[in-house]
Amino acid sequence: MVNIELNGVCFSYPGADVLHDVTFSMRPGHITGLIGPNGSGKSTLIKCIDAILKPLGSILLDGKDVLKMDPVHRARTIGFLPQSSTSAMDSTVFDTVLMGRRPHSAWRISDNDINKVADALSQLGMQDMAMKQFASLSGGQKQMVLLARAICQEPKVLLLDEPTSALDIRHQLEVLNIVHQLVKERQISAIIALHDLNLGARYTDSLVMLRNGKVFSAGTPADLYSAEMIQEVYGVEAIIIEVLGRPHVVPISPSKPLPCTHYDNSDGFLLEIPA
Amino acid sequence: MIQIDDTSIQKEDNKTVQNAFRQYHSKKILFFIVVSVLILLLVGIAASFGSYELTLKQVYSTIFLGLFPSFGTADSVASSIIWDIRLPRITMAIISGASLGVAGAIMQGVLRNPLAEPFTLGISSAAAMGASISIIGGVKLFGSYSVVLNSFICAFIATMVIYSIAKTKGMTTEAIILAGIAIMFLLDAVTSFTQYLGTSEQIQAVVFWMMGSVSVANWNAVYFVFSIVLISIPYLIYKASDITIIGSGDETAHSLGINVERVRMRTLIFGALLTASVTAFCGIIGFVGLVSPHITRMIIGGDNRYVIPGSALVGAILLLGADTVARTILAPMILPVGIMTAFVGVPFFMYLFMRKRKELW
Numbered sequence: 001m002v003n004i005e006l007n008g009v010c011f012s013y014p015g016a017d018v019l020h021d022v023t024f025s026m027r028p029g030h031i032t033g034l035i036g037p038n039g040s041g042k043s044t045l046i047k048c049i050d051a052i053l054k055p056l057g058s059i060l061l062d063g064k065d066v067l068k069m070d071p072v073h074r075a076r077t078i079g080f081l082p083q084s085s086t087s088a089m090d091s092t093v094f095d096t097v098l099m100g101r102r103p104h105s106a107w108r109i110s111d112n113d114i115n116k117v118a119d120a121l122s123q124l125g126m127q128d129m130a131m132k133q134f135a136s137l138s139g140g141q142k143q144m145v146l147l148a149r150a151i152c153q154e155p156k157v158l159l160l161d162e163p164t165s166a167l168d169i170r171h172q173l174e175v176l177n178i179v180h181q182l183v184k185e186r187q188i189s190a191i192i193a194l195h196d197l198n199l200g201a202r203y204t205d206s207l208v209m210l211r212n213g214k215v216f217s218a219g220t221p222a223d224l225y226s227a228e229m230i231q232e233v234y235g236v237e238a239i240i241i242e243v244l245g246r247p248h249v250v251p252i253s254p255s256k257p258l259p260c261t262h263y264d265n266s267d268g269f270l271l272e273i274p275a
Numbered sequence: 276m277i278q279i280d281d282t283s284i285q286k287e288d289n290k291t292v293q294n295a296f297r298q299y300h301s302k303k304i305l306f307f308i309v310v311s312v313l314i315l316l317l318v319g320i321a322a323s324f325g326s327y328e329l330t331l332k333q334v335y336s337t338i339f340l341g342l343f344p345s346f347g348t349a350d351s352v353a354s355s356i357i358w359d360i361r362l363p364r365i366t367m368a369i370i371s372g373a374s375l376g377v378a379g380a381i382m383q384g385v386l387r388n389p390l391a392e393p394f395t396l397g398i399s400s401a402a403a404m405g406a407s408i409s410i411i412g413g414v415k416l417f418g419s420y421s422v423v424l425n426s427f428i429c430a431f432i433a434t435m436v437i438y439s440i441a442k443t444k445g446m447t448t449e450a451i452i453l454a455g456i457a458i459m460f461l462l463d464a465v466t467s468f469t470q471y472l473g474t475s476e477q478i479q480a481v482v483f484w485m486m487g488s489v490s491v492a493n494w495n496a497v498y499f500v501f502s503i504v505l506i507s508i509p510y511l512i513y514k515a516s517d518i519t520i521i522g523s524g525d526e527t528a529h530s531l532g533i534n535v536e537r538v539r540m541r542t543l544i545f546g547a548l549l550t551a552s553v554t555a556f557c558g559i560i561g562f563v564g565l566v567s568p569h570i571t572r573m574i575i576g577g578d579n580r581y582v583i584p585g586s587a588l589v590g591a592i593l594l595l596g597a598d599t600v601a602r603t604i605l606a607p608m609i610l611p612v613g614i615m616t617a618f619v620g621v622p623f624f625m626y627l628f629m630r631k632r633k634e635l636w
Contacts, residue, residue, distance in 0.1 A: 052529045082524060088522030090572040090576055091519070091577040092299070102532060
């Protein structure tokens with residue numbers, strides 16, 4: 001189990017400041033969601049945590065600065081699921097998942113590596129696709145294969161950059177269910193950048209809301225979600241209802257007033273169904 | 276929801292995956308055996324053709340007795356024809372084809388571009404410019420090896436220039452290819468300019484050189500190119516899995532613990548070395564670097580641990596086959612091998628492409 005701590009993380013691309021003084025920490029064995037509008041810095045922050053980008057400030061895993069970690073040791077600790085589902089030319093599903101063993105293995109493919117790949121594919125129900133071309137799979141299947149690669153990597157921290165953005169609702173739920181199960185069974189930590197506020201509420205233990213590269217607010221979904229917050233961050237009129245014990249955002253309109261008459265502004269939760 | 280549990284069903288599923296992998300692995304091994312046997316056959320056929328006809332048996336026994344003289348003495352005429360004339364050419368074709376195949380494989384891999392090869396990156400153009408300057412400009416700093424060394428140095432400098440330009444742009448694959456294309460146009464213009472200044476004999480020499488040929492081969496040339504192969508290919512095979520992972524994207528490769536920029540830089544330098552050494556002796560031989568990796572990947576998949584040696588063998592077959600056809604089809608006239616590589620390789624490549632890619636269209 002790994003403690004993650006971000007202190008004063010700042011990052012700029014040439015001519016554009018993206019992250020400003022981002023500070024938060026997360027507990028081990030938890031799923032933290034990064035939410036916020038387009039361009040708020042979610043993907044950039046994910047890449048900074050994996051040291052793909054080199055930010056100012058410090059990102060500590062159990063007190064060790066990720067920027068100063070040996071790359072292979074870092075790869076054994078942090079797994080990354082990118083937003084785009086690509087693999088090498090003419091790679092099979094097996095080849096793609098096997099890449100996850102790179103931080104652990106030598107040049108030669110060992111029996112242990114083959115077993116780990118087989119385990120990961122079997123766990124996701126993809127054992128019959130092992131020798132299929134990665135390029136021939138659907139978007140949802142590709143995302144599952146990349147998740148299998150991350151499972152094979154056996155990280156202690158899993159970073160997922162909008163893993164559901166290109167998926168239909170069935171695959172969205174499948175991918176996030178697997179991530180949730182992995183985190184709880186293996187006691188690892190996960191940080192997921194998400195656009196869907198309701199998936200964020202359902203699958204994360206805590207959320208960090210980013211706006212213009214800064215932490216706007218942080219806490220549990222119930223603490224965070226309010227009509228005012230949605231209005232202020234997204235410029236959208238919305239109501240918050242409770243579904244399955246979790247807050248659920250119902251967006252109404254970017255400009256129109258709320259269509260409900262009974263709305264409790266004190267805690268942001270709807271008390272009556274709108275007319 | 277998909278269940279993650281450790282049951283006997285999952286163990287069965289694991290066996291399914293393991294068996295599929297082992298079958299796939301066996302297919303790769305079979306590919307290497309078949310291709311190696313094909314090369315040995317082709318060596319015999321290539322060495323038997325020529326103005327002095329030899330049987331396959333004579334060829335193989337002469338080669339065997341040349342390698343192991345304690346088993347007997349070969350016929351002196353056959354020995355002289357094979358060891359002094361035909362084998363240097365055949366060996367040069369094999370080593371050059373292997374070098375170009377490997378150069379194409381790693382360039383396509385680390386640049387994630389199926390069209391990447393020594394031409395696209397301007398390396399061949401730089402070698403051509405070096406040769407033109409030496410032939411037409413009379414730059415003879417290195418005696419009889421002036422053309423060779425000039426083209427080698429120019430190809431190497433071009434690689435460094437492309438790398439430096441790309442590095443200032445953050446070393447993206449697009450930056451490298453764009454820098455390569457820009458350099459290619461510039462160097463082609465310089466080559467055209469030097470040809471414009473040359474006499475008709477000089478232009479003829481440059482044009483013949485640019486068409487590519489392994490006819491200049493001698494054992495010294497073979498040793499030189501082979502020494503570059505000995506340095507480069509083992510390193511590239513050692514880095515093969517990193518090259519495969521870089522093909523999945525820089526961010527993925529970085530997150531899996533690979534120093535992407537370092538691996539890309541070193542592999543491109545070794546690729547340039549391989550290309551420059553071949554181009555310096557044999558002129559511009561197109562198509563082998565582009566097609567060999569594609570043919571290999573279509574048959575055995577995209578894992579560069581197999582693709583790099585596989586491309587070397589396929590490249591060797593393509594160039595040796597093309598050279599054999601080039602010197603026999605209109606004998607005694609010998610066609611430039613650069614023309615034949617396209618004639619021999621394109622139909623085979625198109626056949627494989629149409630057959631294999633159908634499922635992905």
